[in-house]
Amino acid sequence: DIQMTQSPSSLSASVGDRVIITCRASRGISNYLAWFQQEPGKAPKPLIYSASSLQSGVPSKFSGSGSGTDFTLTINSLQPEDFATYYCQQYDSYPYTFGQGTKLEIK
Amino acid sequence: QVQLQESGPGLVKPSETLSLTCSVFGSSMNTYYWHWIRQPPGKGLEWIGYIHYSGITDSNPSLKSRVTISLDTSTNQFSLKLTSVTAADTAVYFCARDSSLQFWGQGTLVTVSS
Numbered sequence: 241d242i243q244m245t246q247s248p249s250s251l252s253a254s255v256g257d258r259v260i261i262t263c264r265a266s267r268g269i270s271n272y273l274a275w276f277q278q279e280p281g282k283a284p285k286p287l288i289y290s291a292s293s294l295q296s297g298v299p300s301k302f303s304g305s306g307s308g309t310d311f312t313l314t315i316n317s318l319q320p321e322d323f324a325t326y327y328c329q330q331y332d333s334y335p336y337t338f339g340q341g342t343k344l345e346i347k
Numbered sequence: 348q349v350q351l352q353e354s355g356p357g358l359v360k361p362s363e364t365l366s367l368t369c370s371v372f373g374s375s376m377n378t379y380y381w382h383w384i385r386q387p388p389g390k391g392l393e394w395i396g397y398i399h400y401s402g403i404t405d406s407n408p409s410l411k412s413r414v415t416i417s418l419d420t421s422t423n424q425f426s427l428k429l430t431s432v433t434a435a436d437t438a439v440y441f442c443a444r445d446s447s448l449q450f451w452g453q454g455t456l457v458t459v460s461s
Contacts, residue, residue, distance in 0.1 A: 241408075274447045283454050284392065289447035327392055331446050335407040336382075336394035 242266050242330050246339035252347040257318045261342045263311045263328035272332035275304055275313045278341075279324045287326075288313065320346070349374045351442050351452035359436075359459050365429040369442030369452060376400050376420045380446055383416065383427045385438040386454075393438075398425055432459045 243266035253259050263273065271291035276284035286295045288304035291311055301316040315322055323346050328339040355367035369381070383395040396406030398416045406414040415428040429436060439454040 272446075276448075283441055283451040284448075286447070286449050286451075289449065295449065329392070329448065331448070334397075334405050335409075336448075338392040338394070341391050 241335055242269060242333060242337050244328055244330055244337050244339040246326075246328055246342050248342060249340065250343045250345065252345050253318055254347045255318055255320060258314065258316045259318065259344065261313045261315075261326055261328075261344075263306075263313070263339050265309045265311075265330055265332075268308045269330045269332035271307050272330055273304070273306065273311050274329045274331065275302075276327045276329065277322075277324050278327065284327060315344075318344075348372075349444065349450045351444065351450055353440060353442050353452045353455040355440075355455060355457070357456060357458060359432055359457060360461050361433055361459055362431055365427070365432050365436060365457055365459075367427045367440055367442075367455065367457070369425050369427075371423045371425070371444070374423075374444065374450075376418065376423055376425070379444050381416075381418065381425045382443045382448060384441045384443060384448070386441070387435075387438045395427065395429075395440075434459050 245264045273291040275288040278284045292304045303314045326342045350372040352370045359365045377400045380397050382397045396416050398404045398418045404416050413430045418425045437459045439456050441454045442452045444450040
C-alpha cells in the first residue's frame with residue numbers, strides 16, 4: 241500500500257493568513273493526488289484533483305502543486321469557513337489511501 | 348446535478364452483516380467507478396472498495412475477505428455488504444463516484460453493538 245503522510249497534523253492560523261499543507265507519498269504517484277476539506281459532521285468536499293486542478297465551484301484561493309511524491313495545498317486569505325480538516329488522497333493505485341488529516345484551527 | 352445517497356440500518360449486531368445501498372441521481376452508472384469509504388468516529392478516512400460499471404471490483408486488503416460490492420444499473424444503485432462485523436466497523440460510511448472521488452454522499456452512521 242502507498243502511505244500518505246501529511247504535515248502538520250494540526251495548524252493554528254488567523255483570518256487572512258496563508259497556509260500550506262504538505263503531503264508525501266511513500267512512492268511516486270505521478271499527479272494522481274486529490275485534496276478534500278471536511279467540516280465536522282459532513283462529507284469530505286473535493287477541492288483539488290490531479291494534484292493541481294481545481295474542482296468546479298472551488299474558489300481560486302485554494303491551489304495545489306506537486307508531482308511524484310511531494311505535494312502541497314495552499315490556502316490564501318483564510319476565512320472563518322476555511323477552518324476545517326484537510327485530507328490528501330492518492331488514486332494512483334489500489335488500495336486508495338488517505339493522509340491522516342490536517343486540522344486547521346483559528347488562532 | 349449528481350447526487351449520491353446512502354441508506355441502510357444504523358445499528359448492526361456483532362458477527363452479523365452490514366448492508367448499505369447507495370442511490371445515484373443525475374448520473375448514469377455507465378463508464379464510472381463507484382466507491383465506498385468509511386470514517387470511524389473521530390478518525391480518518393479509509394477506502395473500502397470500488398465497483399466499475401463493467402462489474403470489476405476490488406477492495407482494501409484489510410477488509411477483502413469480508414467485503415462484497417455489487418451494482419444494479421436498472422435501479423441506479425450500488426451496494427456494500429460487510430460480513431462478520433465487530434465494534435471496529437462502527438463508522439460513517441460514504442459512497443462516492445469517480446477515480447478522484449469527485450462526488451460524495453452525505454454519509455450514514457452505522458453502529459455495531461448488541
